[in-house]
Amino acid sequence: MAVGDSDVWLxxxxxxxxxxxxxxxxxxxxxARFEYTGSPVENTTWGRIKSVYR
Amino acid sequence: xxxxxxxSLRRVETHSEMFGRAGKGRFRRAGGGGARVAAxxxxxxxxxxxxxxxxxxxxxxxxxCEAFVNYYNIDGLRIQKVxxxxxSGYYAAFGLDVIGEWIEVIVDAPVTGYYRxxxxxxxxxxxxxxxxxxxxxxxxxxxxxxxxxxxxxGWGIG
Numbered sequence: 001m002a003v004g005d006s007d008v009w010l011x012x013x014x015x016x017x018x019x020x021x022x023x024x025x026x027x028x029x030x031x032a033r034f035e036y037t038g039s040p041v042e043n044t045t046w047g048r049i050k051s052v053y054r
Numbered sequence: 055x056x057x058x059x060x061x062s063l064r065r066v067e068t069h070s071e072m073f074g075r076a077g078k079g080r081f082r083r084a085g086g087g088g089a090r091v092a093a094x095x096x097x098x099x100x101x102x103x104x105x106x107x108x109x110x111x112x113x114x115x116x117x118x119c120e121a122f123v124n125y126y127n128i129d130g131l132r133i134q135k136v137x138x139x140x141x142s143g144y145y146a147a148f149g150l151d152v153i154g155e156w157i158e159v160i161v162d163a164p165v166t167g168y169y170r171x172x173x174x175x176x177x178x179x180x181x182x183x184x185x186x187x188x189x190x191x192x193x194x195x196x197x198x199x200x201x202x203x204x205x206x207x208g209w210g211i212g
Contacts, residue, residue: 004171004201008189010163017189019119019173020126020156022202024183027150028176029119030141032187034161034169036112 007037113164119175120145122157133157142174158190171201 008017021027120135120143127133131149138146147157163169177183182205189199 001172001174002185002203002205004173004187004203006198006201007168007170008187008199008201009197010161010166010169010189012163012166015161015163015189016123016158017117017161017187018156018158020186020188021150021153022184022186023153024177024181024205025151025153026178026181027183027185028136028138028141029147029150029157029185030138030174030176031116031118031143032159032161033114033116033172033174034163035114035172036165037168037170038112039165039167 008034010034112167115161115163115169116142117159117161118143118145119147119157119159119173122147122159124158126154126156128152128155168198173203175203175205177205 017032019029019032120141122133122135125133125147127149130151133147133149133155135145136148137144138148149155150157171187173185173187175183175185184202184204187201187203
């Protein structure tokens with residue numbers, strides 16, 4: 001079980017992905033798992049602190 | 055060794071399995087009287103904390119690699135679905151024995167966003183391997199479509 005070096009972006013619904021061998025040989029692939037980590041940056045609403053009370 | 059795969063692919067534990075094991079362990083170790091009450095309180099706190107973590111975690115989806123819809127075989131063994139007693143669903147995609155060979159799989163995501171990918175795979179005993187995942191039907195700008203995986207220890211037989 002290996003974790004990828006970076007998150008990937010999936011759209012809602014069906015996504016087609018490819019798993020290719022980069023090095024090594026005789027690879028057997030069991031399953032791929034995707035754990036949601038966050039929404040796209042462009043949909044994020046950023047707030048702004050106007051004042052600080054002490 | 056065509057038509058077989060390694061027999062010791064790891065299985066993934068679900069959150070509910072991990073949660074249940076933690077609760078049982080706590081109560082078995084508890085003594086009588088006050089110690090038992092204290093253990094119950096600690097157990098309850100742990101239960102709520104784990105429930106909060108589980109509730110805040112995002113959705114998880116999986117795709118079986120043996121359900122590939124396309125593949126690219128360069129040489130050697132043909133890429134195929136084979137029985138594998140240690141794999142999830144007892145099957146795996148087998149025959150990726152040349153660098154550059156690939157399979158294509160479909161996964162159904164519940165929401166749009168970033169996902170942390172993991173891949174359950176293996177190679178021959180004491181060999182290492184690396185694979186690359188590419189999401190190929192999404193062309194949006196500024197989103198990552200590629201993730202690399204390294205398997206530094208192999209086990210089982212190929």
